[in-house]
Amino acid sequence: DTGVSQNPRHxxxxxxxxxxxxxxxxxxxxxxxxxxxxxxxxxxxxxxxQNEAQLEKSRLLSDRFSAERPKGSFxxxxxxxxxxxxxxxxxxxxxxDRDHGYTFGxxxxxxxx
Amino acid sequence: xxxxxxxxPEMSVQEAETVTLSCTYDTSESDYxxxxxxxxxxxxxxxxxxQEAYKQQNATENRFSVNFQKAAKSFSLxxxxxxxxxxxxxxxxxxxxxxxxxxxxxxxxxxx
Numbered sequence: 001d002t003g004v005s006q007n008p009r010h011x012x013x014x015x016x017x018x019x020x021x022x023x024x025x026x027x028x029x030x031x032x033x034x035x036x037x038x039x040x041x042x043x044x045x046x047x048x049x050q051n052e053a054q055l056e057k058s059r060l061l062s063d064r065f066s067a068e069r070p071k072g073s074f075x076x077x078x079x080x081x082x083x084x085x086x087x088x089x090x091x092x093x094x095x096x097d098r099d100h101g102y103t104f105g106x107x108x109x110x111x112x113x
Numbered sequence: 114x115x116x117x118x119x120x121x122p123e124m125s126v127q128e129a130e131t132v133t134l135s136c137t138y139d140t141s142e143s144d145y146x147x148x149x150x151x152x153x154x155x156x157x158x159x160x161x162x163x164q165e166a167y168k169q170q171n172a173t174e175n176r177f178s179v180n181f182q183k184a185a186k187s188f189s190l191x192x193x194x195x196x197x198x199x200x201x202x203x204x205x206x207x208x209x210x211x212x213x214x215x216x217x218x219x220x221x222x223x224x225x
Contacts, residue, residue, distance in 0.1 A: 042204050042215025056211050089156065104158035
């Protein structure tokens with residue numbers, strides 16, 4: 001068990017470019033979450049997967065955002081046509097089930113210039 | 114939308130002393146969990162303590178304990194014998210349905 005892994009740790013991109021982040025959860029965890037954290041705030045929910053099914057999406061997740069978990073293992077979060085307001089920390093978390101602990105990754109910090 | 118309120122943006126404590134961080138929440142659900150997470154500068158969210166809402170007994174983990182007042186929707190964290198390594202941002206969170214609702218955090222400074 002190596003914890004939840006997120007790559008890259010940092011990403012700087014120009015406005016209008018597309019970016020993709022990856023999250024590798026703990027191997028036996030079937031629940032996977034994406035959160036966004038801006039400076040001075042707590043994380044905000046973006047989306048939730050159970051296995052490969054995306055079961056919930058926040059209204060924060062505009063049509064420029066898409067997330068996948070194709071085989072119920074790793075997940076990707078893609079942001080198209082990035083805007084400066086997308087600059088934030090993107091956190092991934094996983095859990096075996098609702099009643100147990102949730103492990104967070106170290107996040108991907110996105111800076112849009 | 115559910116709200117978790119942490120009214121203390123910053124707190125400080127002398128090393129070896131005790132500090133209490135406050136948190137209130139407003140879920141209307143009967144089935145929920147409450148958490149305290151610690152986020153050091155390394156930025157990974159680390160679980161400090163967890164409380165099931167249906168349990169009346171306050172959770173305890175070594176030097177960390179909570180005061181869970183369900184009727185008042187209050188969930189404070191007490192850190193005893195504070196250590197320098199406790200310095201971090203602390204987030205209170207309510208897990209309802211399938212998501213966390215986080216507060217805005219309390220930055221804890223430990224003074225040697």
